[in-house]
Amino acid sequence: MNEIAAALPQSAGEAIRIEYVPRQGLFALSLINFLLGLLTLTLYRFWAKTNVRRHIWSCVHINGQPLEYTGRGIELFLGALIVFLVFGLPAVILIVAVSLIYGPQHPAIAGVQGLLFLLVAVLWGAALYRARRYQLSRTLWRGIRGTLAGSSMVYSLLYFGSLLARAVTLGWATPVMNLNLQEKMIGEMRFGAGQFRFRGRAGPLYPVYAVCWVLALVAVAAAGLIIAVGAMGSDLAQRLSDIFSEQPGPGAGQIIAILIVVFAIYLLLGAIYSVIWSFYTARELRLFASYTSFDNARFSMDATAGNLIALVLGNLLIWIFTLGIGAPYVRQRLVRYLCERIKVEGTVDVNRIAQSQAPLDKMGEGLADAFDVGGI
Amino acid sequence: MTEANALFFDGETALEHAVTVQLADNGLAISGATIAPQDWRFNTLLAVDPPHADRPFRLTSVYRPGMRLILNDPVFIGSLLDRAPQLRGGFHPRRSGKAAMCIIGGLAALALTTYLVLQFAPQKLAFLLPDAWRDKIGAQIEAALTGGAKLCKSPSGRAALSAMAARLSEGNPDMPPISINVYAIPIMNAFAMPGGRIVITGELIRKAETPEEVAGVLAHELGHVVHRHSEAQLVRATGLQLLIAIATGGGGDTISSLAGLATILRYTRQAEIEADAFALTGLENAAIDPLGLKRFFELVLKERGKTRTGAIGQLESAFATHPGTEDRIKAIRPLPDGVTARPVLNADQWKGLKGICG
Numbered sequence: 001m002n003e004i005a006a007a008l009p010q011s012a013g014e015a016i017r018i019e020y021v022p023r024q025g026l027f028a029l030s031l032i033n034f035l036l037g038l039l040t041l042t043l044y045r046f047w048a049k050t051n052v053r054r055h056i057w058s059c060v061h062i063n064g065q066p067l068e069y070t071g072r073g074i075e076l077f078l079g080a081l082i083v084f085l086v087f088g089l090p091a092v093i094l095i096v097a098v099s100l101i102y103g104p105q106h107p108a109i110a111g112v113q114g115l116l117f118l119l120v121a122v123l124w125g126a127a128l129y130r131a132r133r134y135q136l137s138r139t140l141w142r143g144i145r146g147t148l149a150g151s152s153m154v155y156s157l158l159y160f161g162s163l164l165a166r167a168v169t170l171g172w173a174t175p176v177m178n179l180n181l182q183e184k185m186i187g188e189m190r191f192g193a194g195q196f197r198f199r200g201r202a203g204p205l206y207p208v209y210a211v212c213w214v215l216a217l218v219a220v221a222a223a224g225l226i227i228a229v230g231a232m233g234s235d236l237a238q239r240l241s242d243i244f245s246e247q248p249g250p251g252a253g254q255i256i257a258i259l260i261v262v263f264a265i266y267l268l269l270g271a272i273y274s275v276i277w278s279f280y281t282a283r284e285l286r287l288f289a290s291y292t293s294f295d296n297a298r299f300s301m302d303a304t305a306g307n308l309i310a311l312v313l314g315n316l317l318i319w320i321f322t323l324g325i326g327a328p329y330v331r332q333r334l335v336r337y338l339c340e341r342i343k344v345e346g347t348v349d350v351n352r353i354a355q356s357q358a359p360l361d362k363m364g365e366g367l368a369d370a371f372d373v374g375g376i
Numbered sequence: 377m378t379e380a381n382a383l384f385f386d387g388e389t390a391l392e393h394a395v396t397v398q399l400a401d402n403g404l405a406i407s408g409a410t411i412a413p414q415d416w417r418f419n420t421l422l423a424v425d426p427p428h429a430d431r432p433f434r435l436t437s438v439y440r441p442g443m444r445l446i447l448n449d450p451v452f453i454g455s456l457l458d459r460a461p462q463l464r465g466g467f468h469p470r471r472s473g474k475a476a477m478c479i480i481g482g483l484a485a486l487a488l489t490t491y492l493v494l495q496f497a498p499q500k501l502a503f504l505l506p507d508a509w510r511d512k513i514g515a516q517i518e519a520a521l522t523g524g525a526k527l528c529k530s531p532s533g534r535a536a537l538s539a540m541a542a543r544l545s546e547g548n549p550d551m552p553p554i555s556i557n558v559y560a561i562p563i564m565n566a567f568a569m570p571g572g573r574i575v576i577t578g579e580l581i582r583k584a585e586t587p588e589e590v591a592g593v594l595a596h597e598l599g600h601v602v603h604r605h606s607e608a609q610l611v612r613a614t615g616l617q618l619l620i621a622i623a624t625g626g627g628g629d630t631i632s633s634l635a636g637l638a639t640i641l642r643y644t645r646q647a648e649i650e651a652d653a654f655a656l657t658g659l660e661n662a663a664i665d666p667l668g669l670k671r672f673f674e675l676v677l678k679e680r681g682k683t684r685t686g687a688i689g690q691l692e693s694a695f696a697t698h699p700g701t702e703d704r705i706k707a708i709r710p711l712p713d714g715v716t717a718r719p720v721l722n723a724d725q726w727k728g729l730k731g732i733c734g
Contacts, residue, residue: 023431040482058425065392068424068434068444089618096614101509142392143385143444192390353390355442 013296013347019061020339026055026328034325046080047073052328053135056335062141063350070145071138075361079134091116125159126152129185130361136189137360142350147358150188158184171213175205175284182288191294193354200291205284212280219272227265274312278305289342297346311337380452383432384411387442397445399455406445414440418460426465427453435463493615502607507571510607514571517606518557521567521575526733528558528578533732536725540591543720544598546662554601556594560733564675566593568600568651570607578733583675587721590729592655592669599654605647652704665717670708 033048050073057069094112102108129152136146162177179202186198282303289301315330322329384393384406395408403417416437424434424444433453435445447453457464537556545551554572561577568574574597576590584590600606659666711717721729 041486043482092618101512140444142390143387143442144390351389351391355388 012352013349014063015346016297016344016348017063018339018342018344020336021059021061021066022332022336023055023059026052026332029055030322030325030328033328043077046076049073049076052331055328056332057139059332060335060339065142068140069138070140071134075134121163122160123156124163125156125181127156128159129155132185134361137356137358141191143355144192144353145356146189146191147356148185148188149190149358150184155181155184172209175202175209178202178284179205179288182291186288186292190356190358191353192356194295194348197293198288198291199293200287204287205280208280208283212276215276216273219276220269223265223269223272275305275309278308278312281305282308293346295346295348297344297348300343300345302341302343307337307341378452378455380447380449382406382448383446384408385444385446386411387440387444395445397447397452399452399459404445404456414443416440416445419462421460421463423463423465427457427463490619493619494612497615498608498611499604501611502604505570505607505611510571512571513610514569514573514606517569518573518575521569522559522561526560528560528733530728530732530734532725532728533558533730536721536729537732539725540587540594540720540729543662543664544591544595544658548658548661550602551598552601554598558732566597568597568606570604570610572601574598574601580672581729581732585671586668587719587726587729588665588668588717589672590668591664591720592659592666593672595655595658595664596651596669598658599651600647602654603647603650605651608647648704652707656708660711660715663711663715663718664720665711666708667710670705673705673708 029051033044033051036044037048050069050071053071054069057067060067095109095116098109098112099106129148129150133148133152136148139146158181162173162181165173165177179200183198186196189196282305285301285303285308289299289303292299311333315333318326318329318333378399380397382395382397384395385391386393391410393408393410395406395411398405398407400415403415404421406414406416414437416435420438422436422438422441424436425431427433429450433447435447436443447456462468537558541554541556552572554574556574556576558576558578558581562579563577564580564583566574566576566580574594576593576597580593581590655669656666659669
């Protein structure tokens with residue numbers, strides 16, 4: 001039981017209602033962000049991201065009061081600059097120097113690249129954690145901000161461990177490792193001085209994981225078989241080898257046709273794979289939400305494979321048909337999905353929640369920007 | 377209307393305070409049963425969002441950035457905006473000026489960096505590269521460029537090439553150390569690479585009718601070596617990749633190769649003109665007839681119609697992208713009056729060179 005809740009009568013709490021109330025202005029914001037992004041060789045992205053977040057946050061109303069995003073573009077910019085100076089630049093210089101000294105084909109370059117890849121894998125979790133912490137610390141509701149109270153490096157090691165465990169077990173560690181990661185992230189999440197809690201077991205995830213795993217394997221094997229048979233039937237292999245040899249082979253039309261077929265197979269396979277796994281993802285979202293509580297309130301989430309697929313597919317189509325200009329709408333749909341599907345049962349004694357005493361990061365999300373992660 | 381009911385959050389707890397706000401002479405007076413009275417002067421007020429008819433108006437103070445005052449009364453908001461017009465947002469001459477300065481400053485910084493990285497630094501850095509590095513890079517580029525082509529090394533042919541190089545350095549005491557190799561490659565071309573390496577194709581020597589043509593090409597490639605053009609291109613391509621990595625936060629691999637090729641080609645024109653100028657001066661100083669170089673250019677123009685595929689085609693098109701061959705032909709002038717051309721090679725040496733690939 002929560003300390004605050006234990007000290008007070010239950011009746012002091014209030015029910016929590018989350019709503020997404022859209023505002024005008026996202027269209028203009030999308031256009032301005034896109035144009036300034038072009039003009040500044042994408043450097044405007046930090047300010048663009050900030051403007052979009054400020055807009056979307058202010059549309060999220062909890063019990064009638066909107067969220068407020070207080071982050072600034074310059075913080076994201078400085079964060080990215082620092083990461084570039086301590087991580088990106090030395091990495092580039094190292095690669096360039098090694099290839100200058102040993103030549104572009106030397107195995108030492110692959111070694112250096114392997115080490116850098118390992119470093120990225122080790123730091124990936126820290127990037128996620130720090131981005132989440134920055135966003136929480138720049139989110140105000142009723143004047144109170146959030147934070148993550150734990151260490152990003154501990155989370156990062158756990159994340160790296162989960163990658164290894166998943167690889168070693170051919171994926172079967174995924175439910176357990178995802179649960180551990182979520183437990184760490186949610187358990188360390190604070191709103192003001194109030195703690196989120198996460199308690200539960202990964203067991204209920206395994207039946208659906210097993211079904212998805214087998215289906216995915218069958219789908220990949222079937223696709224492989226179809227491609228192999230198709231390739232032999234239409235002597236695709238011969239045509240491909242014609243393309244790569246210097247002899248006069250197929251014309252440009254044939255090459256394009258083959259590329260389209262390969263791309264279509266790739267796309268179809270990706271779609272089938274996503275559809276299969278969305279059943280697992282939906283189950284995981286529902287279960288993890290039900291394991292989450294704050295004060296005397298429990299969370300639940302109405303995520304289904306169908307509505308997840310609709311969300312992802314819709315976002316993909318927006319991306320493709322607006323050539324990326326509609327990115328803010330993609331973010332809005334994501335936040336809106338969460339607002340409309342997350343329900344809170346029970347009560348929170350909101351009036352007693354004290355401000356967070358955690359120091360504020362001066363800069364934000366450098367690693368996450370470098371790795372291109374960080375969610376919303 | 378000088379008084380209204382409002383909501384207030386003190387930034388200490390999430391408790392919602394019902395307060396009364398008064399429009400005083402120089403600011404807002406906020407008071408309520410559950411808060412310490414606040415006096416926020418008009419010029420210290422900040423709007424969290426610009427005022428909008430459909431939404432409550434959220435305010436904070438420069439000195440109390442954690443506090444929030446939420447006004448709902450449209451009449452009161454109207455009178456407040458009259459007293460504190462900065463809250464309206466929108467166009468502000470001073471703020472717009474500042475933003476414009478930021479944008480202009482940013483663009484200027486961008487232009488300066490681009491100039492430094494692409495135009496100024498490469499030529500300077502090219503002369504700072506350690507010789508050991510230049511040599512290694514040059515050796516690798518030579519190996520990559522020539523692929524598995526046969527190295528032509530008949531002793532008499534190589535002796536003739538050395539004699540030609542020695543003759544070209546006659547008027548040029550600062551000639552850097554160079555190595556010249558001929559490869560049996562079936563296209564007409566010559567390349568200067570880092571570390572003073574020059575590659576001439578067997579086809580060029582086969583097609584040449586006089587030693588002066590080969591000497592003209594060699595003088596041109598020497599120009600590239602002296603100006604360290606290939607080293608500068610290397611630095612430029614690396615710098616461009618760095619710039620793109622900075623701008624996009626890394627991961628610019630796909631764009632960089634395209635952008636890199638475009639800028640390198642743009643600088644190639646300038647480098648070619650410098651190399652031509654060097655060649656013409658060098659030929660003049662060594663009393664070699666520059667019309668050989670002219671004939672070589674004319675041959676290149678004729679060859680341009682034919683295209684081939686594969687690695688060889690790429691070698692060829694690398695030369696075809698050298699722009700303005702016609703202009704360069706026009707720039708070649710005969711030796712000045714009073715200078716008599718002396719032959720570059722004697723008949724035996726020329727025969728040796730023609731037979732360098734066996």
